[in-house]
Amino acid sequence: MCLAIPGKVIEIYEENGLTMGKIDYSGSQSTACLAYVPEAKTGQYVVVHAGFAISIMDEEEAQKVFEAWDEVTDAAREQGYNVTNEPLAEKNKRRS
Amino acid sequence: MKYLDEFRDPNIVKKIVKDIKDTVTQPWVIMEICGGQTHSIIKNGIHQMLPEEITLVHGPGCPVCVTPLEMIDQAIAIAKTDGVIFTSFGDMLRVPGSHSDLLKAKSEGADVRMVYSPLEALKLAREHPDREVVFFAVGFETTAPGNAMAVYQAEKEGLTNFSELVSHVLVPPAMKALLDDPQNRVQAYLAAGHVCAVMGWEEYEPIVQTYNVPIVPTGFEPMDLMEGIRLAVGQLENGRADLENQYSRVVKRQGNTEAKKIINEVYQVCDRKWRGIGTIPLSGWRLNDEYQMYDAAKKFNVGSIETMESDVCISGIILQGLKKPPECPAFGKECTPEHPLGATMVSSEGACAAYYKYHR
Ligand code: SF4
Numbered sequence: 001m002c003l004a005i006p007g008k009v010i011e012i013y014e015e016n017g018l019t020m021g022k023i024d025y026s027g028s029q030s031t032a033c034l035a036y037v038p039e040a041k042t043g044q045y046v047v048v049h050a051g052f053a054i055s056i057m058d059e060e061e062a063q064k065v066f067e068a069w070d071e072v073t074d075a076a077r078e079q080g081y082n083v084t085n086e087p088l089a090e091k092n093k094r095r096s
Numbered sequence: 097m098k099y100l101d102e103f104r105d106p107n108i109v110k111k112i113v114k115d116i117k118d119t120v121t122q123p124w125v126i127m128e129i130c131g132g133q134t135h136s137i138i139k140n141g142i143h144q145m146l147p148e149e150i151t152l153v154h155g156p157g158c159p160v161c162v163t164p165l166e167m168i169d170q171a172i173a174i175a176k177t178d179g180v181i182f183t184s185f186g187d188m189l190r191v192p193g194s195h196s197d198l199l200k201a202k203s204e205g206a207d208v209r210m211v212y213s214p215l216e217a218l219k220l221a222r223e224h225p226d227r228e229v230v231f232f233a234v235g236f237e238t239t240a241p242g243n244a245m246a247v248y249q250a251e252k253e254g255l256t257n258f259s260e261l262v263s264h265v266l267v268p269p270a271m272k273a274l275l276d277d278p279q280n281r282v283q284a285y286l287a288a289g290h291v292c293a294v295m296g297w298e299e300y301e302p303i304v305q306t307y308n309v310p311i312v313p314t315g316f317e318p319m320d321l322m323e324g325i326r327l328a329v330g331q332l333e334n335g336r337a338d339l340e341n342q343y344s345r346v347v348k349r350q351g352n353t354e355a356k357k358i359i360n361e362v363y364q365v366c367d368r369k370w371r372g373i374g375t376i377p378l379s380g381w382r383l384n385d386e387y388q389m390y391d392a393a394k395k396f397n398v399g400s401i402e403t404m405e406s407d408v409c410i411s412g413i414i415l416q417g418l419k420k421p422p423e424c425p426a427f428g429k430e431c432t433p434e435h436p437l438g439a440t441m442v443s444s445e446g447a448c449a450a451y452y453k454y455h456r
Contacts, residue, residue, distance in 0.1 A: 003132045003316065004238065004290045006099040016249065018215075026097040033215060036241055036355040045099060047293060047346050050185065050235075051213020052242040054355060055293040055346045057099055062345040065323065069108045072115075 004049035006057050009034070009042050023048060099345070103317030112322040113145050116329055123149045124332050125281045126325060127274070127417050129267060130236075130288035131158030131445030132316055138450040140318045142325075150329065153281065153417030154450075156270050157288050159235040160187045160443035161415065162370040165403040167263045168193035171232050174261060174396045175206040181224060183217040184232035185239075186210045191442050194403045214246035221250065221258035230392045233260040236267055238290040240381065241355035244362040247383065247390045259392040262382055265368055267291050268299050269379035275307045279418060284328040286314040286321070289343040294359075296351025297339055308337045315343040362387055371405075371439055372412030409438035414447050421451040428452060 007023035012034060014020065021034040023046065032048045034040050037056050045057035128134060134154040137143055143152050156162055168191050175182035175198060182198070189198045189210060202208035207227075211217050214231055221229035233243040243260065250258040267288060274280055287300060292313040300311045310331035314324030324342040331338060341347055361384070368380025383391050393399045408426045413419045421427050421440070431437040433449050440446035444453070 004293070006097075008098070017252065018245075018249065033213070033242070033245065035245065036352050036358075038354060047290070049290060050239050050242045051215055052245065052355075054238065054241060054290065054352055055348075058345045058348075062099060062102075064344070065319070066102065066108070069111055072111055 004047045004054060006045045006047050007032070008045050009040055012040070012042060021046070021053065023053075100317060103315070103319040105319060109145070109318050109322050112319070112326050116150070116322075116326050117147045119326075119333055120147050120149045120329055121333060123151070124283055124329060125151045125153060125417075126284045126286065126328050127153045127155045127282040128286040128314070128321070129155040129157040129271065130286075130291070131161065131443065131447075132290075133157070133286060133288065133314065133321060134447055135445050135450050136316050136318070137321055138454045140321075142318060142321050145322075146325065150325065152325075154414070154447040155274070155285075155417060156370065156373060156415040157236065157267065157291075158440070158443055158445040158447075159239070159265060160191055161411065161439040161446045162265055162372065163188070163191065163234050163263050163439070164369045164371045165193060165405060166369075166401050167234075167261070168197070169195075169401045169403055170393060170398040171261055172196055172198060172201050172206075173398045173401060174230055174392055175201045175208050176204075177228075177396055179227055180207065180396075181220055181227050181229045182206065182208045182232070183211045183220065183229060184208070185212075185234070187443050187445075188232055188234060190436075191439055192436055214242045215249075218246050218249055218255070218258060221255050222253075225257060227257060228395070229258050230396075231258070231260050233262045233264060236265055236288065236291050237294045238288070240264055240359050240363065241294055241352065244359045247362045247387055248358050250390060251387065256389070259390045259395050260383070261392040262363070263368070264363065264381035265370065266365070266379050266381065268303060269376050270370065270373075271300075271303060272307075273373070273376045273379070274416060275303070275309065277416065279416075282309070282417060284310040284332055285312070286324045286328065286342075287311050289313055289315045289320070289347060292343065292347040292351065294352050294355050296349050297341065297347070298349065301339055304337050304339050310337045310340065312340050313343050313347045315346065370415075372409075372415045374412075406437045411438035411440040411446075411448065414440055421448040422455070424448070428456060
């Protein structure tokens with residue numbers, strides 16, 4: 001019951017005195033109440049549970065986890081291990 | 097899907113597993129609190145990838161599972177009342193009460209409707225001023241922001257035909273109750289990420305200190321869970337006990353302050369009975385004194401309903417992490433998701449149903 005999923009805010013509007021948002025989950029769309037994330041802007045990702053956004057996705061933090069493990073891979077590569085992942089530097093180039 | 101798929105990367109999960117294997121030197125027991133995490137662990141085989149030193153036990157974090165039988169019976173009694181539209185999250189509809197369930201009540205003529213958000217229940221109340229609309233407000237801290245908002249809005253709009261049957265449960269008191277049990281085996285907790293998204297982790301810090309137990313707020317994807325386990329094992333191996341946040345992309349120390357404001361406006365802490373466990377002091381929310389007119393149990397006078405549990409079901413012991421579902425003699429025999437004897441078989445987040453689905 002506590003599953004919440006990230007979706008992208010694509011529109012913000014008012015309904016019955018509450019801030020609401022149209023949320024895109026990779027193609028399928030629905031609405032969610034944004035009253036608890038008043039700073040949310042269109043284009044940002046929010047985490048939605050039972051029709052309410054309960055948190056704004058911190059994209060920098062999301063990135064950090066990967067970078068930490070990519071660095072582990074990079075280090076292994078430098079030590080001569082055969083690792084298949086794309087090096088972190090290449091990934092960053094692609095991201096920016 | 098963005099922010100989901102990346103966190104399922106099997107290559108990184110493998111790397112984390114290797115790191116855990118390199119770190120671990122002795123047996124440890126770690127409990128994931130949340131039923132959503134239990135489901136993800138069993139589904140993705142996380143428990144099978146771990147070194148054998150590490151035992152995961154599945155906690156009581158499935159609201160559907162721990163909602164006491166008499167609440168289900170009260171819900172059914174209200175749903176059968178003339179003029180009532182009874183609304184609920186889908187997963188409560190099949191939970192067996194003493195004699196029936198909400199879906200059966202519906203097939204017998206009760207107006208039971210599944211809603212995805214409590215605001216849909218409120219909408220029904222607006223659209224049907226001649227009917228009483230009741231919402232079954234169950235769940236942990238994660239569902240409370242929405243459930244509280246529905247009452248708050250009803251009050252603001254002057255909607256008098258809306259009420260809630262409230263059976264909210266709180267995670268930290270249950271974590272404490274488990275640690276206080278003399279049979280306790282749990283040495284570290286993965287805290288429920290979305291509960292912490294709402295509440296933050298300040299209330300977990302005293303538990304870390306008092307019981308000297310690592311607590312790691314953790315997300316739901318395979319990479320999150322493995323990383324949460326890695327952090328917990330790292331602490332245990334180093335003799336540390338800290339609050340360490342794995343789910344930093346969603347969980348902040350103070351939680352969601354806007355949500356906490358509305359929750360505290362509408363609900364107040366109370367003792368709560370947990371199915372299979374018993375009453376845990378100060379482990380639930382009920383409507384605040386100023387919002388009593390939104391209490392469906394009072395409005396429909398069902399508060400005195402008493403109940404009986406199946407005596408073969410050991411779900412209480414399973415919910416405390418003392419036994420695994422296949423150790424129940426009824427598992428997969430008399431008790432299946434089609435004919436559940438206990439609530440841990442009903443919800444896909446219940447430990448028995450998760451084992452039944454992925455492990456037979
Ligand atoms: S298998 Fe069924 S009877 Fe046994 S503990 Fe689980 S829910 Fe209860």
